[in-house]
Each structure stands twice: as structure tokens, then as C-alpha cells.
Amino acid sequence: MANLFVAVVTVAIVLAAMSGLARGAVLSQSTISDSLKTSRDQTGEIARTAMSSLGTSVLLAGSEVEVSVRNDGQTPLRGFSKWDLLMTYGSASGLEIQRLAYTTDSSPSSREWTMKGIYEVAASATDEVFQPGIVNTGEEFIIKAALSPAILSPSDNSLVLAVDNGTALTVTFTN
Numbered sequence: 001m002a003n004l005f006v007a008v009v010t011v012a013i014v015l016a017a018m019s020g021l022a023r024g025a026v027l028s029q030s031t032i033s034d035s036l037k038t039s040r041d042q043t044g045e046i047a048r049t050a051m052s053s054l055g056t057s058v059l060l061a062g063s064e065v066e067v068s069v070r071n072d073g074q075t076p077l078r079g080f081s082k083w084d085l086l087m088t089y090g091s092a093s094g095l096e097i098q099r100l101a102y103t104t105d106s107s108p109s110s111r112e113w114t115m116k117g118i119y120e121v122a123a124s125a126t127d128e129v130f131q132p133g134i135v136n137t138g139e140e141f142i143i144k145a146a147l148s149p150a151i152l153s154p155s156d157n158s159l160v161l162a163v164d165n166g167t168a169l170t171v172t173f174t175n
Contacts, residue, residue: 062150090155
């Protein structure tokens, strides 16, 4: 009788352990499946995101840069505060590499950038009509960046704009 009791308790412990392991395996598989879906969705969004440069202007004796960009992809661009703007340029003191901070102010301070505007056609300043504040497919936008120290003339320079999903545009220009 004592052996039967020990056997029943042992079987119960083994079944409980197997149940816990099976539950852990199912939860792990669910987590992996969710991660793969998220990764696939993000990869698809990146593949549908494309931008092209329409031109760059250096203003105010090299202390300000304006870059015109078109959204050529299928993904709307938004969340400007999550974007990164990196500048590499020549200055009087040598090579400058700066990450500029985003601001909503229309006149950015030194080492800041802002979205000057979103347009149907940036060259003629034709304002966007559909979904204001979001750069939809085919729309154009102008980024205004304030630099310190100023860009040296003449110099070869580059700007990297990375949007929130990781897609980046590199623009090279000469002052």
C-alpha cells in the first residue's frame, strides 16, 4: 500500500512537471511567432519606404542648410521627432560630424533641424492637401537645419536623414 502511494505521488509530480514544460514550450513558440511576425512587418515597411533628394541649398553664409526631399515609397512618413539628421561638413576648424536635434520651432537654433514644410510641389511651395502633417507618397518636404560652426566654402558635405523605421537617405552637396 505504501508503494502504491509513492507511485501515485511520483506519477503526479512527473505529470505536473511535464505539464509545466509543455506550457513553457507553447508560450516560447508563441513569443517566437509574434517576434517573427513583427520582424516581417517591419521588413516590409522598410522595403516600401523610399526617399529621393530634390536639392540642397546652403544659406546664411553657411550656417543654415535646406534640403528638399520626395517620398517615393508607399509608406507615409511621420513621427519627425524620431528621425535622425546627421551632418558631415567642412568648417573653418576642420571636419565637423554632428547629430542635429529635432525641434518644432520654425527657426531652429544652432545644431537643430525642423520640418520647414510638407508640399505637393516643394519648388513652388504648393501646400499638401491630404493628411496634413504626414508626408504621403509623392509628397515633398523641406528640412531646415541650423549649423554651428558654419559650412566652409568651398567644401564637400553630406547629410544623412534616417526616418523612424530605419530607412535612410544620404545627400552629398558642395558649398
